[in-house]
Amino acid sequence: MANSYDIIVIGSGPGGYVTAIRAAQLGFKTAIVEREHLGGICLNWGCIPTKALLRSAEIYHYATHAKDYGLSIEGKVTYDPSAIVKRSRGVSTQLNNGIGFLMKKNKIDVIWGEANISKVGEVTVTATKKPAMQPQVPPPKGTLGEGTYQAKHIIVATGARPRALPGIEPDGKLIWTYFEAMVPPAMPKSIVVMGSGAIGIEFASFYRTFGVEVTVVEVLPQILPVEDAEISALARKRFEKQGIKIMTSTKVTKVEKGANDVTCTVEDEKGNKQTIKAERLISAVGVVGNVENLGLEKLGVKIERGCVVTDGLGKTNVAGIYAIGDVAGPPMLAHKAEHEGSLCVEAIKGLHVHAMDKAMIPGCTYCHPQVASVGLTEAKAKEQGLSIKVGRFPFIGNGKAIALGEPEGLVKTIFDAKTGKLLGAHMIGAEVTELIQGFVIAMNCETTEEELMHTVFPHPTLSEMMHESVLDAYGRVIHM
Amino acid sequence: MPINILMPALSPTMEKGNLARWVKKEGDKIKSGDVIAEIETDKATMEVEAIDEGVIAKILVPEGTQDVPVNQLIAIVAGEGEDAKAVAASGGAAAPAPKAAAPAPAAAPEAPKAQPAAAAAPAPAAAPAPAPAAKPAGEKVFASPLAKRLAKEAGLDLASIAGTGPHGRIVERDVKAAQAGGGAKAAPAAAKPGAPALAPGMSDETIKKMYAPGSFEEVPHDSMRKIIARRLVEAKQTIPHFYLSVDCNLTALLAAREAINAAAPKNKEKQPLYKVSVNDFVIKALGMALQRVPEANVTYTENTMLKHTTSDIGVAVSIPGGLITPVVRNVQTKGLAAISNEMKDYAARARARKLKPEEYQGGTSAVSNLGMFGIKNFSAVINPPHATILAVGTGEERVIVEKGQMKVATMMSVTLSTDHRAVDGALGAELISAFKDLIENPVSMLV
Numbered sequence A: 001m002a003n004s005y006d007i008i009v010i011g012s013g014p015g016g017y018v019t020a021i022r023a024a025q026l027g028f029k030t031a032i033v034e035r036e037h038l039g040g041i042c043l044n045w046g047c048i049p050t051k052a053l054l055r056s057a058e059i060y061h062y063a064t065h066a067k068d069y070g071l072s073i074e075g076k077v078t079y080d081p082s083a084i085v086k087r088s089r090g091v092s093t094q095l096n097n098g099i100g101f102l103m104k105k106n107k108i109d110v111i112w113g114e115a116n117i118s119k120v121g122e123v124t125v126t127a128t129k130k131p132a133m134q135p136q137v138p139p140p141k142g143t144l145g146e147g148t149y150q151a152k153h154i155i156v157a158t159g160a161r162p163r164a165l166p167g168i169e170p171d172g173k174l175i176w177t178y179f180e181a182m183v184p185p186a187m188p189k190s191i192v193v194m195g196s197g198a199i200g201i202e203f204a205s206f207y208r209t210f211g212v213e214v215t216v217v218e219v220l221p222q223i224l225p226v227e228d229a230e231i232s233a234l235a236r237k238r239f240e241k242q243g244i245k246i247m248t249s250t251k252v253t254k255v256e257k258g259a260n261d262v263t264c265t266v267e268d269e270k271g272n273k274q275t276i277k278a279e280r281l282i283s284a285v286g287v288v289g290n291v292e293n294l295g296l297e298k299l300g301v302k303i304e305r306g307c308v309v310t311d312g313l314g315k316t317n318v319a320g321i322y323a324i325g326d327v328a329g330p331p332m333l334a335h336k337a338e339h340e341g342s343l344c345v346e347a348i349k350g351l352h353v354h355a356m357d358k359a360m361i362p363g364c365t366y367c368h369p370q371v372a373s374v375g376l377t378e379a380k381a382k383e384q385g386l387s388i389k390v391g392r393f394p395f396i397g398n399g400k401a402i403a404l405g406e407p408e409g410l411v412k413t414i415f416d417a418k419t420g421k422l423l424g425a426h427m428i429g430a431e432v433t434e435l436i437q438g439f440v441i442a443m444n445c446e447t448t449e450e451e452l453m454h455t456v457f458p459h460p461t462l463s464e465m466m467h468e469s470v471l472d473a474y475g476r477v478i479h480m
Numbered sequence B: 001m002p003i004n005i006l007m008p009a010l011s012p013t014m015e016k017g018n019l020a021r022w023v024k025k026e027g028d029k030i031k032s033g034d035v036i037a038e039i040e041t042d043k044a045t046m047e048v049e050a051i052d053e054g055v056i057a058k059i060l061v062p063e064g065t066q067d068v069p070v071n072q073l074i075a076i077v078a079g080e081g082e083d084a085k086a087v088a089a090s091g092g093a094a095a096p097a098p099k100a101a102a103p104a105p106a107a108a109p110e111a112p113k114a115q116p117a118a119a120a121a122p123a124p125a126a127a128p129a130p131a132p133a134a135k136p137a138g139e140k141v142f143a144s145p146l147a148k149r150l151a152k153e154a155g156l157d158l159a160s161i162a163g164t165g166p167h168g169r170i171v172e173r174d175v176k177a178a179q180a181g182g183g184a185k186a187a188p189a190a191a192k193p194g195a196p197a198l199a200p201g202m203s204d205e206t207i208k209k210m211y212a213p214g215s216f217e218e219v220p221h222d223s224m225r226k227i228i229a230r231r232l233v234e235a236k237q238t239i240p241h242f243y244l245s246v247d248c249n250l251t252a253l254l255a256a257r258e259a260i261n262a263a264a265p266k267n268k269e270k271q272p273l274y275k276v277s278v279n280d281f282v283i284k285a286l287g288m289a290l291q292r293v294p295e296a297n298v299t300y301t302e303n304t305m306l307k308h309t310t311s312d313i314g315v316a317v318s319i320p321g322g323l324i325t326p327v328v329r330n331v332q333t334k335g336l337a338a339i340s341n342e343m344k345d346y347a348a349r350a351r352a353r354k355l356k357p358e359e360y361q362g363g364t365s366a367v368s369n370l371g372m373f374g375i376k377n378f379s380a381v382i383n384p385p386h387a388t389i390l391a392v393g394t395g396e397e398r399v400i401v402e403k404g405q406m407k408v409a410t411m412m413s414v415t416l417s418t419d420h421r422a423v424d425g426a427l428g429a430e431l432i433s434a435f436k437d438l439i440e441n442p443v444s445m446l447v
Helices: A014-025 A040-045 A047-064 A081-105 A198-209 A229-242 A334-349 A378-383 A399-404 A432-444 A449-454 A464-473 B084-090 B145-154 B172-181 B204-209 B223-238 B251-262 B278-292 B336-351 B425-440 B442-446
Strands: A004-010 A030-034 A109-112 A114-119 A122-126 A147-156 A160-162 A190-194 A213-217 A245-247 A250-257 A262-268 A273-278 A280-283 A287-289 A321-323 A363-365 A370-375 A388-394 A410-416 A422-429 B003-006 B016-022 B035-040 B045-050 B054-059 B065-069 B073-078 B101-103 B241-249 B298-300 B305-307 B313-315 B317-319 B322-324 B365-369 B388-402 B405-419
Touching: A004 A014, A004 A114, A004 A334, A014 A030, A014 A040, A014 A081, A014 A334, A040 A047, A040 A081, A047 A081, A047 A198, A081 A109, A114 A147, A147 A334, A190 A198, A190 A262, A190 A273, A198 A213, A198 A229, A198 A363, A213 A250, A213 A273, A229 A245, A229 A370, A229 A378, A229 A410, A229 A422, A262 A280, A363 A432, A370 A432, A378 A388, A378 A410, A378 A422, A388 A464, A399 A464, A410 A432, A410 A464, A422 A432, A432 A464, A449 A464, B035 B073, B145 B172, B223 B322, B241 B425, B251 B278, B251 B405, B251 B425, B251 B442, B278 B313, B278 B336, B278 B365, B278 B388, B278 B425, B278 B442, B317 B336, B388 B425, B405 B425, B425 B442
Parallel strands: A004 A030, A004 A147, A030 A109, A147 A321, A190 A213, A190 A280, A213 A245, B313 B365, B365 B388
Antiparallel strands: A114 A122, A122 A147, A160 A287, A250 A262, A262 A273, A363 A370, A370 A422, A388 A410, A410 A422, B003 B073, B016 B035, B016 B065, B035 B045, B045 B101, B054 B073, B241 B405, B298 B305, B317 B322, B388 B405
């Protein structure tokens, strides 16, 4: 049957399209349903375009600090917001087209429209109702359209969307979400960023680099709340040095909109109130799963706290319906979604797989300085009653860091004192988002401190700090 | 493809051995069945036979090397049509073919060659080696570094844990599951070999501090010492022992022995073909007693009782640095002369550490005789998987009372140590009574 598949994946974000490709590799006849843009938020309005923006910010930063490297630039270094945005959109377009190519290569049918699981084994696709964010890449050629499609296995990979706080709902004009923050028509003079997770901090960093007055308001006692407290404190110090105003243990209680500004009333934990006036407010208070309008409730699929409940391998409580990625619960990260999707179809295939260990999912924040981590924070490890060994190595002790002109940062490692198991690694500083994977591999291979100590790290690299941090945990640090 | 010759495991407990001698040299042609090297362990010297044909391209472990770990690459053989030099340079097969070498006993076990032709007994079947755990002995166990360390700390044997990681690798969760579910056996080589005998918490350092530095010499345990320590701690900790002692009157036995030895036929050199000892009578008597009380000829396992049909008696042989118990099989069917000659051969080969694993594994009971040291009576530790062990004291003249009259007789005290899980008190008493009856009436051993 033409409209009949082994697997239909709903949503073509990083979770969905990787799931579809893995399914096709395993020999399943596979289709993917997308209503807006191949590659989903990650590729079109998230991970990727923000990295493009932050790259512009980084180069701007270097250009304005050219003198530090013995260079001089004639005249003033300036920027053009629309050109920066255009570059960022171009990156997304290129990758979006790439997904179209990958679908074609793997013989995965792309069905354009909104999916509804009309019954177990059947997906009804109707024309997209949701107005797309602009600019938008058009759907690839040769997609299938509205209709009813059969599939033995239906995998929901619909992702998530920005959470809206009541009374502070984003309006796209004065109160932005990441969508609007990513395509500013012009640089605002000032912004308030509500929420200091990865999204909030990356925008704070981006706008601050271009001279915008930035205030970050965080309800929890530390910025980057999931990170190790020590790393978070170091980040805060650097941000404040850059001129970002940071208010922790503080919440935005009221927002009054003016003609071209907002007045935010904030209240700290002691009940002290004050108002902050800014041109824009970026709401970055997390994301919620896209569980609605898919027919899940009707089929009795269990949903808790806005996410589909699964068994860790994507299986829901209803046979034949699976969920992976953001919609299947935290951590809401693209790489988690990709891996979860692969595991899901491998389990369907009957391959022997284990649910992923969420303690080994790394997290990266691409602010300046970068922050990256995996595993338990020091506080969490202590909370679990583990006896630990902590190693620290600062960038100032690393030759490559000095040569790069990036002497600020820290690599921190946490080991189980009893077994030598690497429990966590936390880093702040230049390029740490590229370094963290070394520790992720170490954790997945279940190395102990011994193997890490016996590993030869190339010189001169920033990675030597990873080695030194491990050595430090066992009192053997060399360059400190 | 070049064939890798790996250090073979001669027994399930073997971890390393010494490469005693290379029988073949580099460049020698070998064919299946050729002895290529001799490997020495704590207990035996074994010949390594080739399984494939080829030319020895390179010898990687020189002879005389001590403590070569099992599965270490010891030599590379160039296969048919391969250039030995190129193979030698290549460093071996990319994917090791670990079964390139087999210890001789792994090939069809044959009757001990020393078996005297006179013995009318059927060739003893080699007792099966103790069941290996999850992995065949000697096969490399793949485990993550963390899993290895956790298993070591928990005293678990990695070989008994099923791996669920990539390619069946044992990972942290497997060790934790084994710990939680008790799915794994205790490690044969515990983290601190020999240490289990000590009160927990007494580390090597703590013990050493009790003695003045320099007042002792520290000798690392060899693997025999480790195995003795582990097995006997295991025996004393897991087997509820109880002890039954009787005195046996040897008067009739000694007379019979004299008569038997005097009647021994002589060979061309006028040497008697056998010389039966008291201990040979003891072995025979115990073997027969087990046939008379078959409920005591058993082995206790976690779920079942193994009721043995044959009387296979282990006999403790003291050798420098330890002891070993070769097993005389089918004692119930063997004559004293056969037992005697078999024991002489075993004892000689045990001292030369040339016993094969199947010659000292298994058995249903055992004899430990310290009579030659003048020991009057003692209790022995059961050697698992046996259910009993008979400790034999010296034969000495004692004053005994018989029908109200004092009398001098040669007496021998014996003590049966018994695994109460397998053999209860009355049954044990029945067994030792049967033994006493046989020893005191040696003629009854003829039937």
